[in-house]
Amino acid sequence: MFEVLARDPSCNARRGRMELAHGTVETPIFMPVGTQGSVKTLHPDELELLGSQIILGNTYHLWLRPGHEVIRDLGALHKFASWDRPILTDSGGFQVWSLAKLRKITDEGVRFQNHIDGSRMMLTPELSMEIQASLGSDIAMLFDECPPYPCERKYAEKSLDLTTRWAKRCKDWIEKNQPRSGEGIQRHFGIVQGSIWADLREKSARELVNLDFDGYAIGGVSVGEPEEEMMKAVEHSVPFLPEDKPRYAMGLGTPPQILEMIGRGVDMFDCVMPTRVARHGQAFTLDGPIHIKNLAYERDERPICESSHPHVARFSRAYIRHLFRAGEILALRLLSFHNLHFFLRLTANARQAISEGNFLEFKESFIRRYTQAKS
Numbered sequence: 021m022f023e024v025l026a027r028d029p030s031c032n033a034r035r036g037r038m039e040l041a042h043g044t045v046e047t048p049i050f051m052p053v054g055t056q057g058s059v060k061t062l063h064p065d066e067l068e069l070l071g072s073q074i075i076l077g078n079t080y081h082l083w084l085r086p087g088h089e090v091i092r093d094l095g096a097l098h099k100f101a102s103w104d105r106p107i108l109t110d111s112g113g114f115q116v117w118s119l120a121k122l123r124k125i126t127d128e129g130v131r132f133q134n135h136i137d138g139s140r141m142m143l144t145p146e147l148s149m150e151i152q153a154s155l156g157s158d159i160a161m162l163f164d165e166c167p168p169y170p171c172e173r174k175y176a177e178k179s180l181d182l183t184t185r186w187a188k189r190c191k192d193w194i195e196k197n198q199p200r201s202g203e204g205i206q207r208h209f210g211i212v213q214g215s216i217w218a219d220l221r222e223k224s225a226r227e228l229v230n231l232d233f234d235g236y237a238i239g240g241v242s243v244g245e246p247e248e249e250m251m252k253a254v255e256h257s258v259p260f261l262p263e264d265k266p267r268y269a270m271g272l273g274t275p276p277q278i279l280e281m282i283g284r285g286v287d288m289f290d291c292v293m294p295t296r297v298a299r300h301g302q303a304f305t306l307d308g309p310i311h312i313k314n315l316a317y318e319r320d321e322r323p324i325c326e327s328s329h330p331h332v333a334r335f336s337r338a339y340i341r342h343l344f345r346a347g348e349i350l351a352l353r354l355l356s357f358h359n360l361h362f363f364l365r366l367t368a369n370a371r372q373a374i375s376e377g378n379f380l381e382f383k384e385s386f387i388r389r390y391t392q393a394k395s
């Protein structure tokens with residue numbers, strides 16, 4: 021399922037390839053987020069145009085609306101969304117935590133109030149697995165608890181023990197209900213927790229590796245912690261994860277953070293940030309982010325960035341600024357496309373640099389230019 025193709029001699033960065041039910045994914049890779057079955061404002065043809073190999077969907081949202089049985093009965097998520105490349109689905113725990121009201125965590129699962137119609141619902145490891153099987157995603161995330169940041173060490177320890185018990189229940193469900201081999205099988209990733217404590221991160225990683233999954237995510241990051249805590253959580257988890265399986269840092273991050281994480285051996289990334297900030301007029305460039313609604317761009321006939329895709333580079337900053345100020349929907353679409361292209365080029369360039377054995381040089385020069393004060 022996963023093959024390491026090249027390792028950088030001077031850091032933990034590696035280049036790999038994942039063979040999934042709906043196609044091949046080159047790593048390191050950025051995964052655009054399509055929470056409700058759509059990467060906001062973009063058509064699947066545009067996602068292919070910008071080279072997206074895999075997108076992310078959310079169990080919580082699709083279960084609540086339209087319902088996983090509806091999607092299953094209509095041919096599962098790839099057919100429903102007309103996206104024939106890989107999809108990874110998150111398991112719902114984090115989304116309940118960040119969206120639902122009146123959440124109550126018990127050993128059984130998470131009880132909460134549906135944020136759409138207020139009805140009371142319960143999500144369990146088994147139901148999360150059933151929903152993701154119905155969606156037919158290529159990679160299903162195990163049902164975990166993402167502890168809040170900050171939290172007491174005691175809470176983090178109890179929480180990771182729950183995550184491990186839930187991982188075991190997911191494993192039992194998979195062994196009972198899922199085909200072991202053959203094409204089109206769904207892969208499952210465990211999620212390492214343990215908050216900011218190195219020994220808890222090791223404990224969580226070891227317990228999940230013992231249960232043996234197809235890949236491992238580092239959870240409990242990008243939850244408001246300082247950047248150095250985020251880096252340490254990864255550094256304290258990666259050494260206990262198998263070298264020959266994919267590693268996925270959930271919910272991050274900025275371009276510099278992604279490159280720092282690749283240097284620490286992370287292969288997969290997702291974040292709503294590029295598409296969310298696009299809808300507020302923030303565009304990524306090699307010289308750092310710009311806010312297109314700024315008066316400075318009123319007569320700026322340059323494209324957003326010299327590395328912009330032709331699909332967007334044909335428009336000037338002045339024109340896109342005008343669209344935003346005029347409330348034109350095309351503005352949201354152009355910047356969403358541009359920002360995703362920027363993140364996909366970032367990971368494509370990282371793959372190239374790893375193959376050439378000069379990833380650190382690539383990382384340092386990218387970050388230097390990206391963070392220098394703009395002239």
Ligand SMILES: COC(=O)c1ccc(CCNc2nc3cc4nc(N)[nH]c(=O)c4cc3[nH]2)cc1
Pocket residue numbers: 110111112113114115161164165166211238239240241242243270271272291292293296297
């Ligand atoms: C403008 O920027 C934004 O809007 C924006 C919004 C949210 C995030 C944070 C996303 N962070 C995040 N997503 C996550 C998803 C997760 N899923 C599971 N199952 N377990 C986790 O432990 C987990 C942790 C996460 N951390 C980052 C950026």
